[in-house]
Amino acid sequence: MTSLVSRLGPRSVALGYLAVILVGPLAIVFWRTFEDGFGPAWDALTTPETFNAFRLTLIITAIAVPVNTVFGIVCALAIVRKTFPGKSILNAFIDLPLALSPVVVGLSLFLLYGQDGWFGSWLSEHGIDVLFALPAMVIATIFVSLPFVAREVVPTLKEIGDDQEQAAWTLGASGWQTFRRITLPSIRWAVIYGVILTTARCLGEYGAVAVVSGRLQGQTETATLRVQERYEAFDLAGAYAISIVLACIAILVLVAMTVIRPRGEEAT
Amino acid sequence: MVMVGLPIAALMWEATSEGAQSFWDAVSSPEAVAALKLTLVASLAVSLCNAVLGTITAWVLVRDDFRAKPVVNAIIDLPFALPTIVAGLTLLALYGPTSPVGINVAFTKTAIVLALMFVTLPFVVRTVQPVLQELDPELEQAAYTLGASQLTTFRRIVFPNILPGVLSGVALAFAKAVGEFGSLVIITGNVPFETEVSSVHIYGRIESGDSAGASAVAVVLLAISFLTLLSIGVIRHFATRHDHD
Numbered sequence: 001m002t003s004l005v006s007r008l009g010p011r012s013v014a015l016g017y018l019a020v021i022l023v024g025p026l027a028i029v030f031w032r033t034f035e036d037g038f039g040p041a042w043d044a045l046t047t048p049e050t051f052n053a054f055r056l057t058l059i060i061t062a063i064a065v066p067v068n069t070v071f072g073i074v075c076a077l078a079i080v081r082k083t084f085p086g087k088s089i090l091n092a093f094i095d096l097p098l099a100l101s102p103v104v105v106g107l108s109l110f111l112l113y114g115q116d117g118w119f120g121s122w123l124s125e126h127g128i129d130v131l132f133a134l135p136a137m138v139i140a141t142i143f144v145s146l147p148f149v150a151r152e153v154v155p156t157l158k159e160i161g162d163d164q165e166q167a168a169w170t171l172g173a174s175g176w177q178t179f180r181r182i183t184l185p186s187i188r189w190a191v192i193y194g195v196i197l198t199t200a201r202c203l204g205e206y207g208a209v210a211v212v213s214g215r216l217q218g219q220t221e222t223a224t225l226r227v228q229e230r231y232e233a234f235d236l237a238g239a240y241a242i243s244i245v246l247a248c249i250a251i252l253v254l255v256a257m258t259v260i261r262p263r264g265e266e267a268t
Numbered sequence: 269m270v271m272v273g274l275p276i277a278a279l280m281w282e283a284t285s286e287g288a289q290s291f292w293d294a295v296s297s298p299e300a301v302a303a304l305k306l307t308l309v310a311s312l313a314v315s316l317c318n319a320v321l322g323t324i325t326a327w328v329l330v331r332d333d334f335r336a337k338p339v340v341n342a343i344i345d346l347p348f349a350l351p352t353i354v355a356g357l358t359l360l361a362l363y364g365p366t367s368p369v370g371i372n373v374a375f376t377k378t379a380i381v382l383a384l385m386f387v388t389l390p391f392v393v394r395t396v397q398p399v400l401q402e403l404d405p406e407l408e409q410a411a412y413t414l415g416a417s418q419l420t421t422f423r424r425i426v427f428p429n430i431l432p433g434v435l436s437g438v439a440l441a442f443a444k445a446v447g448e449f450g451s452l453v454i455i456t457g458n459v460p461f462e463t464e465v466s467s468v469h470i471y472g473r474i475e476s477g478d479s480a481g482a483s484a485v486a487v488v489l490l491a492i493s494f495l496t497l498l499s500i501g502v503i504r505h506f507a508t509r510h511d512h513d
Binding site for chain 1: 274276334338346347349353358366385389440449471489497
């Protein structure tokens, strides 16, 4: 009897906690969205503004993810394989975007690229729009999703060691050849896992983009900004419909993470 | 480095450009202080809740066995994958004015705690889980056979081993909670002195064109983030040193 209580006690606490905080709220949104069938949700999604918002989100993600993938791999290689002055600072800096408030990130970029900012006057003299335009939104997104690939690749690189790489070098392979034929295949799953996390973060970014985008409807409004705009316009159906699409993407991300994680562990 | 360092340098510059006095004035304005207090108290409360509930959840995921476990395990990461603004909206759908269960906490401090609980849920679970997996169950079984109760076993055997994991998870959750913005904008209503946290306060300052004031408060948040990261580093250092002994 005691063992039954001690076994089921923690389980019901844990499951209850997850139900109240995570599953319950999400289930209600799904139910509310499709309360009146698929029609209203579909109509809310196919307005030109919403369509544009999703397009913009995809464009930003399509730029930010490859940039951060390359950067993350290079950073991870530098952290694990090289020794150079300032390495511990790089190590600390790479985690900072995880701990920093997205609003603070947005504000920093605002100060850098805004009219009175460090680069602002030079940019406006040359007629380049950064703030309240796509470039600032891309930079903000890259900033907040910076660490994910590096954080996944670093432990894998440490585990595989550099014996094989050194063997390749002594056999006359160039740096690039070694990377492509030896290093990349062994960190492949870690990279893919990192890319999935980066993508999720890019699609969902809100705070930093809210500050630097200026939220011009139809121009600099991403899907997440659109959710809030719809909510504030008392169009709950519209806000829910966009949220459902984003939530479905999040669920796909979870599925991908679950499929890839065990495989990544096998590989190492 | 340039990507992260330069914007932060610009932030520090702006915060101090009008002298120490105006920096202090912005940070110590009643609204800023109220927001910072609320941020810290709510984040601390949420971190402590996470320490308890996160540890229980991690324990269940490692030591318990039931059919839906793989699904539950995958769901833990949902707050990482779900956009924060969507998180806020979903919480409002269940615990807001249109709540089907009759609970309405919208625009209250409870809503802040709820939203922060949502976004910080994975941290402690995911730092404790691998440590528990490594921990040999035979240690616990040995304690049971020697007559220790379940609570004693947890307190004397499991807890000391997972403590570094719990602490670094709590620190990560705290850092996330202090900076959280997206999930709070919708659900809190952003009433100054009532439900306005620091990140929302900064956003308001930016909107009203006071970038020096916004930067001053932002530097305070930056310092908190940095200190939290530092303490995680220290916790990890001690934890790994213990391993090598």
